[in-house]
Amino acid sequence: MTVKSTNITRTEHRIDREVRWRESGHRGGVLWFTGLSGSGKTTLAFELERRLFEKNYRVYVLDGDNVRHGLNSDLGFSPQDREENIRRIGEVAALFADAGIIVISAFISPYRRDRDQARQAAPGMFHEIHMSANLDICEARDPKGLYKKARHGDIADFTGISAPYESPETPELVLDTGGLTIEESLGRLMDYVLHNFRTD
Amino acid sequence: MTVKSTNITRTEHRIDREVRWRESGHRGGVLWFTGLSGSGKTTLAFELERRLFEKNYRVYVLDGDNVRHGLNSDLGFSPQDREENIRRIGEVAALFADAGIIVISAFISPYRRDRDQARQAAPGMFHEIHMSANLDICEARDPKGLYKKARHGDIADFTGISAPYESPETPELVLDTGGLTIEESLGRLMDYVLHNFRTD
Numbered sequence: 549m550t551v552k553s554t555n556i557t558r559t560e561h562r563i564d565r566e567v568r569w570r571e572s573g574h575r576g577g578v579l580w581f582t583g584l585s586g587s588g589k590t591t592l593a594f595e596l597e598r599r600l601f602e603k604n605y606r607v608y609v610l611d612g613d614n615v616r617h618g619l620n621s622d623l624g625f626s627p628q629d630r631e632e633n634i635r636r637i638g639e640v641a642a643l644f645a646d647a648g649i650i651v652i653s654a655f656i657s658p659y660r661r662d663r664d665q666a667r668q669a670a671p672g673m674f675h676e677i678h679m680s681a682n683l684d685i686c687e688a689r690d691p692k693g694l695y696k697k698a699r700h701g702d703i704a705d706f707t708g709i710s711a712p713y714e715s716p717e718t719p720e721l722v723l724d725t726g727g728l729t730i731e732e733s734l735g736r737l738m739d740y741v742l743h744n745f746r747t748d
Numbered sequence: 749m750t751v752k753s754t755n756i757t758r759t760e761h762r763i764d765r766e767v768r769w770r771e772s773g774h775r776g777g778v779l780w781f782t783g784l785s786g787s788g789k790t791t792l793a794f795e796l797e798r799r800l801f802e803k804n805y806r807v808y809v810l811d812g813d814n815v816r817h818g819l820n821s822d823l824g825f826s827p828q829d830r831e832e833n834i835r836r837i838g839e840v841a842a843l844f845a846d847a848g849i850i851v852i853s854a855f856i857s858p859y860r861r862d863r864d865q866a867r868q869a870a871p872g873m874f875h876e877i878h879m880s881a882n883l884d885i886c887e888a889r890d891p892k893g894l895y896k897k898a899r900h901g902d903i904a905d906f907t908g909i910s911a912p913y914e915s916p917e918t919p920e921l922v923l924d925t926g927g928l929t930i931e932e933s934l935g936r937l938m939d940y941v942l943h944n945f946r947t948d
Contacts, residue, residue: 562809598763601767601771608843614846618842643840649849
């Protein structure tokens with residue numbers, strides 16, 4: 549029994565991040581997409597994921613679909629719940645980054661304070677990427693018909709219409725997704741990742 | 749603009765799990781360790797992680813250290829908070845499994861209902877592994893001195909002393925970590941993973 553206990557103390561430590569990075573050929577980190585509904589976050593997230601995956605990157609997208617129905621299914625849309633929603637996403641993203649994965653988070657995340665909290669959860673591994681298409685363009689696109697509903701008053705506290713969006717002040721990358729084509733935005737995202745995440 | 753919107757709809761889908769598995773050479777899934785404090789969960793989790801990593805598996809440990817201080821830092825030790833603690837861990841583990849990773853969860857998780865909920869979060873990818881060392885053995889080991897404190901009444905609701913542990917009824921694997929050496933337990937865990945997670 550004594551020998552076993554000795555073993556227990558000796559072996560309890562994690563794999564170093566640098567060792568993980570060497571193995572996978574790239575760093576882990578958080579690509580935190582932020583921008584209005586319709587600014588291209590989800591489209592770009594999934595297409596970036598696909599392209600990185602094809603280049604053998606370890607990559608995963610967190611979005612409303614896999615977070616709101618599971619981890620955050622207990623949260624509604626009150627101010628406190630929205631804040632907690634983003635807090636948890638930031639913490640989960642930090643765990644993925646720690647595991648050596650490039651995690652792409654695709655949420656409006658309209659408040660600076662919440663995004664800063666997410667940054668603090670993943671020190672040195674957080675990359676804030678602002679999809680800066682303006683309201684007029686996003687509302688004209690309205691891919692899910694949400695702006696129309698918000699204008700009719702069917703959605704309360706809708707970012708850009710009846711709730712504020714606080715633009716990032718010093719994001720790592722800004723993509724004017726109102727002016728750039730999807731292909732151009734993807735090119736810049738790929739360049740950014742190749743430049744910032746490669747370890748070789 | 750119309751063309752961009754068309755693109756948006758076309759490209760929004762995830763990478764299939766099977767495609768991820770082919771790429772990494774193994775399935776993703778949850779190895780849910782459960783057992784009393786001192787039953788060997790953390791020791792075995794980190795040593796299993798190391799051995800799988802050395803065989804090029806994508807593997808990550810969730811434990812109190814990386815979950816309680818981040819994602820679940822808002823939770824205390826009330827019955828509701830303990831339940832929510834395990835619920836969130838189950839959901840995060842499911843996200844990791846979906847990302848193609850073998851995630852090892854090392855928490856006492858004493859209640860059947862909570863573990864069953866975690867199982868439901870990762871359908872077909874959940875492996876409940878019972879570290880079945882009994883109370884006498886765990887208390888004699890007492891690697892962190894917690895049983896001593898609990899016996900002195902310094903820790904309330906301590907599993908095995910002043911709160912129940914509900915053994916799994918149909919776990920995928922039972923390791924009698926009271927009788928087996930660490931090396932023997934690790935051998936069985938490695939066999940289990942090689943048998944259940946390889947895709948080639």
